[in-house]
Amino acid sequence: MKRRLLTCGVLLAAGASIAAAQKINAAGATFPAAIYQTWFEQYHKLHPGIEINYQSIGSGGGIAQLTGGTVDFGASDMPMTDDQLSKLKVKAFHFPTVLGAVVPTYNIPGVSADLKFTPESLAGIFLGTITKWNDSRLTKDNPGVKFPNEEIQVVHRSEGSGTTFVWTDYLSKVSPEWKSKVGANTSVSWPVGLGGRGNEGVAGLLKQTPNSIGYVELVWAAQNKLATGLVKNAAGNFVKAGVESVTEAAAGAAKEIPADFRISITNAPGKQAFPISSFTYLLIPSKIPDAAKTDAIKGFLQWMLADGQKYAAGLYYAPLPKEIVAKETRQIAQINAPGAPAGKGK
Amino acid sequence: MSKRLIWRKGVNAVMLTVTGVFTAVTVAFLFLILGFLVYYGGRSLDWNFFTKLPLSAGETGGGMANAILGSLEIVAVAALIGLPIGFFAGVYLSEFEDKVFASVVRYVSDLLNGIPSIVVGLLAWGLLVVPMRQFSGVAGSIALSVMLIPIVARQTEQFLREVPNSLREGALALGATKWRMVATVVVPAGSKGILTGMILGVARISGESAPLLFTAFNNQFWNGSITQPTASLPVMIYFRALSAYDDWHRQAWAAGLVLIGGVLTANILARLVLAKGVSVPRG
């Protein structure tokens, strides 16, 4: 009996402390989900009163939920377009968080080497014009690799995805055929392939399906021990995705980045730059009606720009360049800046 | 025996076997499903599963404690809403029916029963998530209760109808008003079946995932309030199963085992109630 009372008491106390916690709901990109989940977990340990519940449903979902007002902030790899921004009731700021790479990931039984892909071969595979692994257009870049005489099983994203945007943005830049037939967006009309849900789902399908190829953010390939390929960059070198090559891709952006931080860095110049790199953003409303939430979010952003960056390299993301960190710190101050009326919120 | 007779007897034996095999195959499916869940799920069930929160991608050792609690919360609220409505609707259909209205209600109730769960989710989304501007466990509960109502209504009606008229007339003859008769005589007499229907209905909705996808959404923390996004076992199974991490797959299996354990236990319990009877003492 006493034990029962004790358990009840503990549960009640837990319930009370849970009730007192500051709960913030967020949703969006799966590209940075690995580091976001780590960040929000760590931040909760440092500040037990703050719970940031992040659901990785894809960049499209992040933008949609932010527009619908059902989350406190969103996350997307693709910067919001002017059209999307115009639909927001409250203007939102883009806060780049880390840099990542979208890599061609494959599962070919018997092939463990790192394959070399040119822009043309990637476009061909995803357009469906290159259908077999032992096609000459693939073998010529990879002498010495024994490709099977099997059909290529393409895997892409089934939902609105920032990762898809980065991938198709790159392909649009390097392949006029891709640009005219498919284009670049979070959700496109794929000529071939299966749809997987989230970076997680694509990785899941790749792991299960022999002779498959897809595109995922680097951490998902690395953690699931999937083979990734090198991509030929604008300078003509085959580069492997990693913290250094992604950082080099962002080198030019540090100076050129506009004030609202919306920029694409695919096919960036740079001898060893990885051509399919991208910033990823948190989409924070400019006016947050709840004062406690505002403090919590601002506090998190400050932590993210400082200590948070330390977690990047361990999860295969590249930390932000220092100049950009400085600019973002100034942007934090603009949230709920006095002088303008509070937005129509909850 | 003529040749024709031998042929006919042969056909008889063959068809007996064939249909028996079909039955065996169907029942085998059940054992296969349970077998897989027990094998893969059993290996993955550990103390962590029941006590820990989900961890971020790639980390091992997380659990689904919040999803188990969340499922219980959502289903409890759904039952609180759906059981009374379904029960009283069933009482209406059996005891108080007006010819036309009752047949309309019956027809619409069957309609409601057949509506795909994802469409019910759309209803709850429009009704609660949009105006509240927030995903919440209670939106999920509303969706589930809508699914529960027709099940309970039909079962209640069916078992109340089976109560013999003599009981009703006896009560009336003793001077009871109609509602007294229904409440103190008819309902207790049909209580076994009604209870069965309620248990089966609740078991059915506790396994639903689609209506929760954009109502209760999901949560990696403990669900403090039913007005916040709430994790649930079926939704977690969905997300974890599709991923690539072996650890997440293990968790999906474990969650599947827990879920099916609950659902099947409820089903077996319900049928025991019906068979042996849990008699409700007359008031």
Place this chain on the structure above:
Amino acid sequence: MATPLVVETPVIRRRTQTGDIVARWVVTVFAAVILFVTALIVYQLWIGSEPSRLKSGFAFLTSSKWNPVTEEFGALPFIYGTVVTSVLALLISVPLGVGAAIYLAELAPAGLSNGLTFLVELLAAIPSVIYGLLGFLTVVPLMRSYVEPFLKSALGFLPLFKGPSFGVGFLTAGVVLSIMTVPYIISVSRESLLAVPREQREAALALGATRWEATWQVVVPYAKLGIFGSIFLSLARALGETMAVTMVIGNDPKISASLLAPGYSIAAVVANEFSEATGAIYQAALVELGLVLFVLTILINAVARLMIVATTRKGSKRS
């Protein structure tokens, strides 16, 4: 069946009727809630789909474009996928289910029949997401590594079995759905068969029929409507299945002749894309798909109910 004697005793005065009036109102209101909720669903589906309906009109049902970027939406690939997987499911589950129902209702010894029926009904209680879990982690690899290559080698000349074997696709979805629909066919068919009056069976047996002949030539035709009803009922369920299908169908909004190709169903696309539909038209298009599914399941359910009611009425009339 003797009708109970109702003794009219106007002498016994009942107490005031207010309790009864209140009770009647209370239960009627609760019953009306069912009507209200259903009307609400129809209303939500109608209003929510308005932007898309106004934009595309009936062309929505015949267009196969699904482009969230250019905001062009068509329901055809999803209707195709929904119908193909459901029909495939029935092709497998109807023979299996009706056969098993016949065994359970007519041919098996009573105790065994009850026990097995109980087990079959447990199969119906298994949640959809569990079928999806098993489907994705066990059936898909099986299909990809063994079944589909076999079908390709044996029947690859048919357009039905062309293309790479992904493991996910129409065929796998159909197979998983068939396991899900079998228990419903068995359950309702069995009841329809049991509703056939004993005299019919006995007459046939008295004339010298074997048990199978009595069953197949007398009982089953008598219960025909009910069995058809069960098939339609299962069809309606299969059309609306969400979780199991979305986990094994491949999520590709394309119409393919090949069963090995990935596809999409209405319920699957709504489940996958609803939480991220930006833009009024995109969201409305998904709601409109929900409306299409709703109408489809209502029609088929209505047909099913008519058939089942007709059978049970026929059975009870004769006794």
